[in-house]
Structure formats: C-alpha cells, structure tokens
Amino acid sequence: MVTRSELQKKYKLKILLKGPTGTGKTLTCVKIAEEVAKRGWKVLYLDHERGSEEELMKLDDKTLENIIHEDFKNYQQIMDAMKKHKTEQGDKLKLIIVDPMYLVEMTRLSARDAYLDQGYYYLGEKKVDIDNKETFDLRGFMYQLGTTYQMKLANEIISCNQDIVCTLMTPNKHETDYDGKFSIVLETFSSWVGNKIYYKAIPKKMRGVDLNAIPAIDDPYKKLLEGFNKKYDAVGSPGASPSVSLNDMGISDEGNGKAETNGDQVDTAEKQIDKK
Numbered sequence: 001m002v003t004r005s006e007l008q009k010k011y012k013l014k015i016l017l018k019g020p021t022g023t024g025k026t027l028t029c030v031k032i033a034e035e036v037a038k039r040g041w042k043v044l045y046l047d048h049e050r051g052s053e054e055e056l057m058k059l060d061d062k063t064l065e066n067i068i069h070e071d072f073k074n075y076q077q078i079m080d081a082m083k084k085h086k087t088e089q090g091d092k093l094k095l096i097i098v099d100p101m102y103l104v105e106m107t108r109l110s111a112r113d114a115y116l117d118q119g120y121y122y123l124g125e126k127k128v129d130i131d132n133k134e135t136f137d138l139r140g141f142m143y144q145l146g147t148t149y150q151m152k153l154a155n156e157i158i159s160c161n162q163d164i165v166c167t168l169m170t171p172n173k174h175e176t177d178y179d180g181k182f183s184i185v186l187e188t189f190s191s192w193v194g195n196k197i198y199y200k201a202i203p204k205k206m207r208g209v210d211l212n213a214i215p216a217i218d219d220p221y222k223k224l225l226e227g228f229n230k231k232y233d234a235v236g237s238p239g240a241s242p243s244v245s246l247n248d249m250g251i252s253d254e255g256n257g258k259a260e261t262n263g264d265q266v267d268t269a270e271k272q273i274d275k276k
Contacts, residue, residue, distance in 0.1 A: 013231060014158060015224065016101075016178060017201070018168040019188030024199035025167040028188075028221035029097045030055040032165055035225055037066035039232060041094035044085045044162075045069045046078055048100055075110035075149045082156060093162055094232075101157070101166040103178070107149035112138050114145065154181060163228070183207050186220055 017025045030052055033043045037059075043066060045052060050071050056064065068085055072078040078098070086093060115121055116136060120129045130136050138146065157164060158181045168178065170187070179185050185205035191198050201220035203211050217223055 008234065011231070012161070013163040013165075013184070013228065014182045015163075015165045015184045015186070016168060016182040017165065017186050017188055017220075018170050018204075019201075020170060023188035023190045024201075024221065025188055026051050026099055027055060027199070028224060029099045029165055029167060030059075031221040032224060032228060033067055033095065033097060034059055034063055035228060036095045036163075036232075037063045039094075041066065042085075042089045042092045043067045043095045043097065044082070044089075044093060045097045046081060046099065047071050048073075048098075048102060048106070052099060074113060075107050075153055078106075079153065079156060082160070086160070086162075096157070096160055096162045096164055098157060098164075098166045100169050101178070102169075103150045103153055104146075107153060108138060108143065108146035110149055111142065111146035112136070115142065154178070158182075163231075165224075179205050184224075186217075188220060189216075 017028055019025060029045070033045055033056075037043050045056070045067055047053070047069060048071065052069070056067065056069065059067075068089075070081045070085075072081060082096065115138070116130060116133050120127055121142065122128070157166065164182075166178075166182070182205065184207075185203070186201040187204050188199065188201045190200065198218070199220065200216045200218055202216050203209070203214050205211070206214075
C-alpha cells in the first residue's frame with residue numbers, strides 16, 4: 001500500500017516551454033526559479049546560451065544564493081553538472097531548469113567530438129584513422145552515438161527526483177519527439193501593442209485534459225507559479241494532493257470562448273491583446 005506522503009514526494013512537475021525566441025521562455029524560467037529559491041530550496045539552472053544572466057541579475061542576493069547557474073557546451077558537461085549538484089545538494093535541490101534543451105544538435109556535436117578525441121572509427125571491422133579533423137563529420141552509422149547520447153540525456157532529465165522545466169526553441173523538426181516525456185507542454189508566443197509586449201501560451205499537452213476547450217493563456221509564468229505554489233504548499237499537508245490541475249493554475253475554458261483549433265486560439269489571443 002502506498003501512502004499519500006509517499007505519493008507527494010514522488011510527484012514531480014515536468015514542464016516543457018517551446019516557442020520562437022523572444023516569447024518569454026527564459027523569463028518564465030527565471031520567475032519560477034526565483035519563487036522556488038525564495039522558499040529556501042536550491043535551483044539548478046543549466047543555461048546553454050547564457051541568456052538568463054540579465055534576468056537573474058535583477059534578483060536579490062539572498063535569492064541568488066539558492067540558484068546554481070551553470071552554462072554547458074556539450075552532452076558530458078550537462079550530465080556531469082546534474083550528477084554533481086544532485087549529489088552535493090541532495091534533498092535541498094528542488095528544481096532543475098534546462099534552458100534551452102538542444103538535445104539533438106548538442107548530442108550530435110558531442111558525438112563528433114568523441115570520435116575526434118578518439119582519433120579513429122571503425123568501418124565494419126576496418127579501423128579508419130581520422131586524418132583531417134577540420135573536415136571530419138558524422139556519417140551513416142556514426143549518428144547512432146549521438147542518438148544514444150540524446151536518449152540518455154532525455155532520460156536523465158525526465159527521471160530526476162526534482163521538478164523540471166525545459167525550454168525548446170521552435171521551429172524545430174524534433175520538437176514533437178519530446179512532448180510525450182512531459183506532463184505539461186506550453187507553446188509560447190508574444191505580441192507587441194505599442195511599446196508593450198504581451199506574453200501568451202497555448203497549452204499543447206496537459207495529461208487528462210481536453211485541450212480543445214482551453215484558449216491561449218495570458219502571462220504563462222504567472223499560471224505556472226500558481227501551480228508550483230499549490231504543489232509545494234501541499235507537501236506535508238494531511239489530505240492535500242500535490243498534483244496540479246488547470247484550476248490550480250488559474251486556467252479554465254470560461255471567459256475567452258472555446259477555440260476549435262490552435263490557429264483559432266492564436267487569432268483569439270491576438271484579438272484579446274488588441275483590446276487591451
């Protein structure tokens with residue numbers, strides 16, 4: 001028999017934010033990191049592009065003490081960073097952010113580097129030396145190593161005992177490959193009205209929810225913060241559930257009207273922005 005307390009400890013938020021540049025993905029990550037850090041827990045922020053630094057510098061020093069910021073360039077660095085800080089921080093590490101998650105591109109480059117470091121590869125049973133490192137690139141079967149790296153990294157991220165927020169730049173031909181690994185997937189977009197930018201998101205996946213009835217949402221980071229707060233407030237509370245519903249995030253199908261397609265949702269959202 002499993003207890004409620006055990007389920008609370010096991011339940012993890014796994015969120016993917018995907019969208020073009022400038023649509024609030026990093027802003028959302030920093031806002032969530034700030035909230036978790038203010039609660040006294042540790043946050044590991046893995047930043048491939050170092051795009052979060054400007055937003056992080058706006059936080060107070062006490063909050064920053066609980067945020068571990070690491071940049072990474074390849075597959076091994078991100079794996080090493082996750083292993084190191086999960087071991088060092090233990091239960092204090094509550095949230096891991098990967099911003100952005102360039103799994104395919106990064107793991108293929110890492111596989112290429114691995115072959116270059118080795119200096120040779122096998123073609124059947126024949127050993128082939130890499131004579132020109134400047135022009136060498138992966139070919140045929142060599143892509144399998146990159147695919148293996150990708151699978152190992154994706155599994156490492158998703159199987160963490162911490163809550164997870166990842167971002168993905170779109171358009172990306174591999175973007176739908178990752179959706180199934182997350183419990184919440186939001187597609188972000190933005191619109192300028194005069195000199196003000198409005199951030200919105202279309203829910204693309206929320207387990208157990210009919211998304212046809214859900215319109216685009218305003219200020220997605222605020223909605224996600226509501227969900228995180230509900231989850232963390234439930235920990236240790238008798239009778240409370242740590243799972244997060246749409247209502248917990250302040251999202252409903254009322255007010256904006258039912259959208260039949262994602263395209264309609266974008267149009268509806270833009271019309272709402274124009275009214276502001």
